[in-house]
């Protein structure tokens with residue numbers, strides 16, 4: 001069994017280990033190089049992409065210490081008093097150069113804070129650096145948002161998620177046959193929607209299952225059957241994708257793919273599962289979970305044909321392979337989708 005959860009154990013403490021966010025890292029190195037530190041930094045991004053982690057790395061880097069860092073999770077009920085106290089605290093000079101205040105899950109701050117607090121945020125003394133984190137920037141007051149230097153974290157691409165899981169497996173000296181390990185990492189990478197935390201948690205579940213039963217079969221069909229049972233926020237996009245494949249509407253496919261570039265491999269994977277379901281449904285052996293999605297699909301493609309579905313199944317496998325082996329940029333997306 002795993003003792004310390006991997007996501008905490010492998011939370012990076014230095015920029016060099018902060019993965020898959022080259023733009024954010026370059027931006028921060030730029031501030032540090034010019035010692036031109038913005039007084040308010042806002043870190044946005046989907047859950048599990050590294051907001052809290054990055055806030056802590058920046059705070060530590062500014063002072064080479066954590067002594068002058070205060071971290072408040074605004075979504076926590078007990079934080080009301082902490083926020084009230086901040087107005088007093090920020091008047092005092094820190095031990096090091098800066099006092100860094102991390103306000104995590106900051107989207108609820110308007111409701112909890114006073115005018116005195118908002119003023120402190122707008123016009124902080126020169127030794128104060130605010131770092132705000134949220135995955136709902138649209139819920140923040142524009143007066144707060146617009147005054148911040150924005151660091152927008154992105155979805156982590158599957159190849160980086162795979163490398164990170166292999167790194168953890170190496171550090172943990174896991175005794176899983178390399179081929180099986182790679183297969184598990186690939187499945188997890190395409191099923192974690194660009195969230196490193198999600199991928200690490202899925203990986204922990206996999207390791208626990210494997211260590212309690214080393215005979216646990218690690219093959220394509222085991223993973224597929226696990227994933228078939230899990231719903232995904234990408235399911236609706238998978239329906240849209242597949243409808244366009246059936247209608248041979250390549251222009252719409254490319255548009256959809258480019259808008260959702262960061263999650264494309266995951267969407268494609270869900271599309272393949274859905275299409276496989278259609279093949280099975282048409283031949284009478286389907287998994288029930290996909291019925292609602294199939295109905296949505298059928299409202300647009302009334303009578304799918306089994307031969308055509310099998311053909312699409314094979315083409316999707318090819319496209320997924322293409323995308324998994326190449327960097328996902330505009331050219332490779334267009335090139336891969338043109339095979340559909």
Ligand SMILES: Nc1ncnc2c1ncn2[C@@H]1O[C@H](COP(=O)(O)OP(=O)(O)OP(=O)(O)O)[C@@H](O)[C@H]1O
Pocket residue numbers: 006007008010011012017018019020021045046047048049050051052053054135196197198200
């Ligand atoms: N860019 C990254 N590089 C390496 N590990 C990461 C990265 N992002 C996240 N992780 C891993 O995922 C875990 C969770 O990350 P973190 O708590 O920073 O995400 P978050 O964006 O703040 O999520 P939430 O929105 O749920 O608060 C970390 O402990 C770390 O193990």
Ligand SMILES: [Mg+2]
Pocket residue numbers: 051052053104133
């Ligand atoms: Mg967080």
